Amino acid sequence: MFLGDIIQNKKINNILQKMNNEDFDGMILTQINNIKYLSNYSPTSFAICIIKEDPVILTSQMDKELANKTSSLKVEEFKSFSDIVKLLKKEKFKKIAIESSLPVNIYKKIEGKWDLEIKDFLETERMIKSSDEIDKINKAVAISHKSFKELNILEKREKGTNEWEVAYELGYLMRKNGAQEESFETIVATGSNSSLPHARCENKKLETPILMDWGCKFDGYCSDTSRTIVYSEKQEKIFNIVLEAHDKAIDYIKPGIKVCEVDEIARSIIAEYGYVDNFIHSTGHSLGLDVHEKPTISKKDETILEKNMIITIEPGIYLEGEFGVRIEDMVKVANKGEIMGNLPYKI
Secondary structure (H helix, E strand, O other): OOOHHHHHHHHHHHHHHHHHOOOOOOOEEEEHHHHHHOOOOOOOEEEEEEEOOEEEEEEHHHHHHHHHHOOOOOEEEEOOOHHHHHHHHHOOOEEEEEEEOOHHHHHHHHOOEEEEOOOOOOHHHHHOOOOOHHHHHHHHHHHHHHHHHHHHHHHHHHOOEEEHHHHHHHHHHHHHHHOOOEEEEEEEEHHHHHHHHOOOOOOOOOOOOOOEEEEEOOOOOOOOOEEEEEEOOHHHHHHHHHHHHHHHHHOOOOOOEEHHHHHHHHHHHHHHHOOOOHHOOOOOOEEEOOEEEEEEOOOOOEOOOOOOOEEEEOEEEEEEOOOOEEEEEEEEEEEEEOOOOOOOOOO
């Protein structure tokens, strides 16, 4: 048996144990990355996975070849939902777990016949990364940071390059360096647009400051980094406050700490300087196959940090109509918080 198969079997067994502990007969999955997580098959069209003692993935005819080549789970062709219903009846399921993301139209096709209950078995299982997953995330981080350095953003500004050109070139460089795609749409927010946390690139020359948020995927696993290049004295002042919040939050990270406490550390630093109302999002999030996973590093999330969780720390201050500053790194939870990569903060 290959190492990959052993890892996949362990994941399946962990989910089965969670199901057994709560007397579930089976679980239905359609979310692409949940299916990939358990099987290594990443659907390109509709697929449904039924978790039981002998799990099976039913996929469309046009995706069956790919599934047969990559899936560690048994694959059958999906023909109709009546076949799914017959399978569930054959298994004599009574209590079935479903994802919170299960599409309503699928839910309606199976409701009324079984006791269906939303459970986060996959989301909680995915919080702790295996060594293989951490290796892939490290590779994604290395590619994204190498590509950013090759981009040479300071030179781009001197040449009068515009925002969307910068985003496009960074995406190209990440692919050239081994990424399969971006983790999300690259943010290049300059001038007053930098006060918008999720600003979209515009067809305009780079202004100051320059806030960039980017990442890439390696074998499905995401990276996520933000840097802000500042120019004025006021921008430098805000930058230093954000960096202090970033550093203190990471220093606080260790197993056994609630993520809301990490958020409070970052938020309290920014509050000391009078800018807490300008910190308008959470301090971070977990990531892996999805760029946003459970937990969220926020004041309402009481998830306890454990070893081999991967989270982001990304405090920011946004002055409406003026500018914004965000600094973000990915952090592995070990005996303490370990920053992934070594990209400088001041560019």
